Amino acid sequence: MKLYDYELSGNCYKVRLFLSILGLNFDTKPVDFYPGREHKSKALLSLNPLGQLPIFEDSDAIFCGSDVILSYIAENYDKSGFWYPKKQRLSIDNWMRVADEITATASAARLHDTFFYDLDIDTARAGAHRLFRILDEHLWFSEKRGDDWLVETPFPTIADISCFPYVALSEEGGISRMDFPAIRRWCDRVKRIDGFITMPGIFPTSKAA
Amino acid sequence: MTQDCDDPVVLNQWHPLSSFNEIVVGQKHRTVLLGRSLFYQQTAKGELFVWSCDNVSFVLPTKRAYGFLWTSLGIPPDELFAVEEIDEPDRQNVATGVFGVNVSFGRAIENFLDMGHFPFVHTGILGEEPHTEVKEYDVDVSESRDEIMATRCRFYQPQASLASAAGADVDYIFRVPHTNCALLYKSSPGYEAEGRMDVIYMFLQPMGPEWTRAHTGMCVIDVANSYESIRYFQQIIFGQDKSILENQFPKRLPLDSRAETPIRADKSAIAYRRWLAKKGLTYGVIPSI
Numbered sequence: 001m002k003l004y005d006y007e008l009s010g011n012c013y014k015v016r017l018f019l020s021i022l023g024l025n026f027d028t029k030p031v032d033f034y035p036g037r038e039h040k041s042k043a044l045l046s047l048n049p050l051g052q053l054p055i056f057e058d059s060d061a062i063f064c065g066s067d068v069i070l071s072y073i074a075e076n077y078d079k080s081g082f083w084y085p086k087k088q089r090l091s092i093d094n095w096m097r098v099a100d101e102i103t104a105t106a107s108a109a110r111l112h113d114t115f116f117y118d119l120d121i122d123t124a125r126a127g128a129h130r131l132f133r134i135l136d137e138h139l140w141f142s143e144k145r146g147d148d149w150l151v152e153t154p155f156p157t158i159a160d161i162s163c164f165p166y167v168a169l170s171e172e173g174g175i176s177r178m179d180f181p182a183i184r185r186w187c188d189r190v191k192r193i194d195g196f197i198t199m200p201g202i203f204p205t206s207k208a209a
Numbered sequence: 210m211t212q213d214c215d216d217p218v219v220l221n222q223w224h225p226l227s228s229f230n231e232i233v234v235g236q237k238h239r240t241v242l243l244g245r246s247l248f249y250q251q252t253a254k255g256e257l258f259v260w261s262c263d264n265v266s267f268v269l270p271t272k273r274a275y276g277f278l279w280t281s282l283g284i285p286p287d288e289l290f291a292v293e294e295i296d297e298p299d300r301q302n303v304a305t306g307v308f309g310v311n312v313s314f315g316r317a318i319e320n321f322l323d324m325g326h327f328p329f330v331h332t333g334i335l336g337e338e339p340h341t342e343v344k345e346y347d348v349d350v351s352e353s354r355d356e357i358m359a360t361r362c363r364f365y366q367p368q369a370s371l372a373s374a375a376g377a378d379v380d381y382i383f384r385v386p387h388t389n390c391a392l393l394y395k396s397s398p399g400y401e402a403e404g405r406m407d408v409i410y411m412f413l414q415p416m417g418p419e420w421t422r423a424h425t426g427m428c429v430i431d432v433a434n435s436y437e438s439i440r441y442f443q444q445i446i447f448g449q450d451k452s453i454l455e456n457q458f459p460k461r462l463p464l465d466s467r468a469e470t471p472i473r474a475d476k477s478a479i480a481y482r483r484w485l486a487k488k489g490l491t492y493g494v495i496p497s498i
Contacts, residue, residue: 007441008448032437034444035231035306113309114451116422171455174311200448 001026004044004055006033010107010165012054013199014066015073018161021195022077034115067096070158082155091151095159099166101131107166109173121174128175132183135163139182148189156193164190168202214243216492219388220283225412225424226259227278228304241416243282243492251278276302277412277424290356290386294408294428302428303436305443312454313493314389314413314421315462315485320454321391321411322383322477324364330449333367337376340365343474350480356386357484359477370407371442372398372431382406385481388490389413397430405430409443418493419460423447464490465497 001019005012005028019026031053032038040051048055048064055062056069058076063069074084084092105127111117112124142149150159168187170177177184190196191205198204214220224242232238232251240247247269249259257271259280272279274289295302310317320326324343327336346362362381369379380401382394390413394406407429414422425447429439463469464486471479486497 007445030438030441032440036437113311116307116309169452172311172452200445201452203452 002029002057003027004029004031004047004053004057006031006039006053008200009033009053010110010169010199011052011066011103013165013202014161015054015056015069016199017165017197018070018073018083018158020197021161021193022073022083023195024073024077067099067162070096070162074158080155082153083158083161085153085157088151088153088157092157092159095150096162098131098135099159099162102128102163102166105131106170106173106175109175110166110169111173113173125173125175128170128173132167132170132175132177132180135167136180136182139186143182143185148186150186156190160186160190165199165202172201214245214282214492216490217283218488218490219243219415219492221281221285222283222388223272223274223279223281223285223289224389225277225279225414228307228424228426229273229276229278230304231307232278240414240422241420242280243415244417245282247280249278249280275410275412276304276426290354290390292392292408292410292428294406297430299432300428300430301432301436301439302426303439303443304424304426305440306447307422307424308447308451309416310421310423310451310454311419311460312421312457313419313461314415315481315494316457316460317411317413317421317423317454318385318389318391318481319462319478320450321393322359322385322481323475324362324381325472325474326453327364327366330453331446334446335366335369336364337367345473346476348476348480350484354386356384357477357480359383359480369395370398370429370431371434371439372429374398380406383477385477385484388485388488389415400430407431415493459495461493461495463495463497465495468495468497 003015003026033053038044039053045051047062054066054069055064063072071084105124108119109121109124109128112119112121149156150163151157167183188205226240226249234251234253237248237250245261246263247259247261251257257278259269259271260266261269269280270285275292275295328338328341344363346359348359350357360382363378366379367376380396384392392408392410394408397405397407409427412424416422425443427443464482485494
């Protein structure tokens with residue numbers, strides 16, 4: 001297993017995080033995403049014509065995009081079957097689409113503020129606020145039911161892994177989570193999953209639940 | 210962002226705009242300095258231009274130093290601070306990337322000077338529990354060179370740099386020769402006996418009073434590791450600092466000695482705040498009353 005990785009990428013972190021939780025060993029190939037733009041190099045475009053990270057290699061097959069990679073890993077390596085349960089796939093896939101929307105807004109704002117991407121910062125932030133409001137409400141009702149996770153299961157799923165990073169990094173794009181208490185509690189729960197690892201900008205939380 | 214800067218202390222200074230690694234010859238690049246929109250360009254002949262075009266376009270002074278392009282919005286001094294190590298032939302001078310941080314440059318310099326955060330923010334790399342004590346160190350403000358020096362600093366680090374094989378006590382020297390530029394010198398793995406040190410620097414470009422463009426780089430005696438891997442290592446460190454910096458409140462640096470409660474380990478930060486106050490700096494700070 002090999003991950004073409006950039007340490008400061010939330011999408012790459014989704015894969016690192018999930019592999020760590022499952023306790024799987026893997027190799028990383030650091031990619032000079034910034035400022036080198038190596039993901040747009042010939043060599044990497046031949047692996048992923050979209051010129052994006054992460055790229056994942058396993059038994060000579062190539063997988064691109066964090067959602068595809070997460071579901072591939074879950075299907076092939078998760079012995080528990082909890083991370084991508086057959087019955088809940090529609091709901092999980094829906095949340096992974098929300099994760100894409102979070103990438104298009106909260107992550108875009110972070111790219112603007114941190115890496116000087118040229119985009120409309122106000123639109124990005126407003127979009128993220130709208131999504132965070134939906135997410136917060138959903139999590140609040142889940143908690144009322146006694147559920148901890150995005151999808152109605154007793155265990156976290158790859159939907160949680162997929163939505164977590166760019167929510168947790170939102171402040172780097174000037175988006176505060178102050179007004180989203182259910183999101184903050186959910187972030188802490190994700191951080192308490194066995195095998196949780198950090199990335200620059202995402203810190204561990206206290207042990208006590 | 211459109212807030213005008215009228216502080217002569219920062220206006221009459223050189224400020225970094227870009228590492229030459231990132232300047233595409235012939236291309237017009239755009240950035241912001243002290244709230245002003247600027248363009249910069251390097252021509253095929255190697256000429257450098259920086260100009261502002263908020264209302265009327267006018268050309269600004271340029272300087273080439275340490276692999277970076279510098280400019281000024283006022284009347285800058287002839288010389289920039291000296292970094293002799295840059296010219297040593299067995300070093301790599303690596304620009305490790307430029308990052309936007311939503312905080313004042315003063316907060317970023319203070320964080321750079323602070324050893325106390327190493328075990329908690331750079332866990333497993335620049336520090337780890339239980340080695341959390343910041344031992345006594347010396348701070349001097351050199352009148353002749355007009356800069357702050359912190360010496361005799363020592364800290365236990367599990368992985369002080371990419372070239373480190375194991376954890377070790379690492380010697381540090383910090384220098385602040387410019388209101389928004391700081392350098393640190395730390396033992397270079399394998400060269401401790403000769404007393405030679407790696408240089409890590411942070412040249413900050415104040416985009417606004419609470420918005421900073423941080424140019425980071427290092428000048429290391431390390432020919433074994435590639436330029437890219439050194440850059441990658443340093444980006445991880447800076448990525449960890451960034452979110453801590455952005456959570457500072459207030460985002461401007463308070464210069465009044467009663468505004469925040471320092472501890473002994475903050476000696477260099479106290480000297481920095483006093484030094485800025487003495488210069489009469491008002492931009493990006495909360496001046497003392």
